[in-house]
Amino acid sequence: DAGITQSPRYKITETGRQVTLMCHQTWSHSYMFWYRQDLGHGLRLIYYSAAADITDKGEVPDGYVVSRSKTENFPLTLESATRSQTSVYFCASSEEGRADTQYFGPGTRLTVL
Template identity: 90%
Template structure:
């Protein structure tokens, strides 16, 4: 089925560990985005990608790394997780930045 899928849906890890969140879309959309959603802050953009091998920082990129070797995949890595990175993470895709975005169902990440 066409869509955007995130994995895992839930993850618990410890501070200092590396964790990678996966995002896969089947629409061949050019743009992909990573957001975090926290109470009181709404959605904040972490990183985005305009195409394979093209990525750029969003509003809150510190502590995160992204890559995009294939159009359909856009993994987000926390290289050394901190408690402040406990959040719900959403991946989204669109054909262009001004067009509607399609969201995955999120990864709820808890860092102990």
């Protein structure tokens, strides 16, 4: 099915391990975004990308790394996971000039022990 997908949907890891969350969209949208959702904070932007090979920091980028070698993929890597990174992570995409309309993936629930 066309759309935006995330994998894995659930992940449990240990402190200090590297974890990569995947995001794939089939619309060829220019913009892609990574958010984390925590109780009391709502959705907070981690990183975003305007196009392949163009990325920029959001509100809470520390401890995360992104890349975008292809338009359709936008992986998020936690280089050395910490307990404070336990959260639900959402990927979203939008057409250029249409930031008002973001399409979200189903989310990845990450637990860092």
